Amino acid sequence: MQHCDYYLCLTVYIVTFLTGFPTNVLAFYTLSRKIWRKPAPIDILLLNLIISDLLFLIFLPFKMQEVANNMVWNIEYFLCPLSGFVFYMTIYNSTFFLTAVSVERYLGVAFPIQHSLRRRPIYAVSASIFIWGFSILHLSIVYIVPYYNPSGTVPPSRNVCYEGFTDAQLEILLPVRLELCIVLFCVPLFICSFCYINFIRILSRLPNIGRRRKLRAIGLALGTLLVFVLCFGPYNVSHVVGFITKSSPAWRDKALLLSTFNACLDPIIFYFTSAAFRNTIGHGKHYSTSLKGKHCSQTCVHK
Structure with missing residues (x-):
């Protein structure tokens, strides 16, 4: 069983x-209002x-309670796989979005005119539904495995959450984790890297974009790639x-802490992406909402 360092994990x-939580609530409020007035794919x-x-x-x-109780799960056990499912599913949701x-x-x-003519909010809605469904289907294993006990002999421990797996459970879990790494991390990372590298390459050559706006x-x-x-x-x-060693590495819990930080780093991305969010934080400070006719104004630094 892994033991998350008490002070480190609880502090993080x-x-x-x-x-x-408060910054994401603020971002939710701001973008909800913006989408209600004029929905844009990137806002969705x-x-x-x-x-x-x-x-x-x-x-x-639930994770905080588990760490505070020295990694002993002392509340209703059904909340263990449920909280684990939501915890890990939302991590991979972030990679896709x-x-x-x-x-x-x-x-x-890359295709400013064609893209501006074909941009429809319904495409973003469809993509969002697909991402949620894809993540839920893949991460359902997190909810199922703790209850999987084909031998019918010694049931998994109920005072430890998502650890202490039997050999039968590991035979399923370890290959699935490898598949999650490839499909839900490596593939999105490749796509994200390709898009942003080419985004930077194209944007750096555009003469009609201000230097400050271009650098931002x-x-x-x-920054998004670095967070990723x-x-x-x-x-x-x-x-x-x-997967290679047939057991979870001892540093896995610390690696998971880095994934946790994403929830408070995302609002920083929202801040620099959305003028509406900056205006809300700045109590009404005015920012320009267009690049005066330049086709990439809504996607270079989205408004």
Whole structure:
């Protein structure tokens, strides 16, 4: 059984909750109003990312309670697989929605005219439904495995959550974790990297974009990629190590802490992406909402 360092884990969870929850609520309120007035595909994708983060933060206190109780699960056991399912599902939701946002931005600068003519909110809604369904189907294993006991002999321990798996459970879980790493992390990372690298390459060559605006857009792209790699990379590497060694690595819990930080880092992305969000934080400070006719104005730095 893994033992999450008491002070480290509890501190990270508390800081994430206290900083992430109010900022995500503010982002939810701001983008909801903006979508109600004039829905844009990228706003719909960001709103779903916010909802995913809020769902993650709502269930985070279960992890806090577990750490505070020295990794002993002393509440109703059905909440263990349920909280684990939501916890991990929302982590991978983030990888997909961040990737979808990168695709939207790339298409806006690579094919500005064609993309502006074909942009429809319904496409973003359809993509969001697909992402939620895809993540739920893949992460349902988190809810199922704790109850899987084919031998019918010694049931899994009910005072430890999502640890202490039997050999039969590990035979299913370890390959699935590897598949999660490849399909829900490596593929989105490749797409996100391709989109943002080309986004930066194209944007740096555009003469009609102001230097300050261009640098902000490039910085946002690089920052998103950095968050993607640092927050989700180590945890997914632990899947590969676990598959090879047939057991979870001892540092897996610390890698998971980095994934937790994503919930409070996403609002920073919202801040630099959405003028509406900046205006809300700035108490009405005016920001320009267009680039005066330039086709990539809504995707270079989205308004």
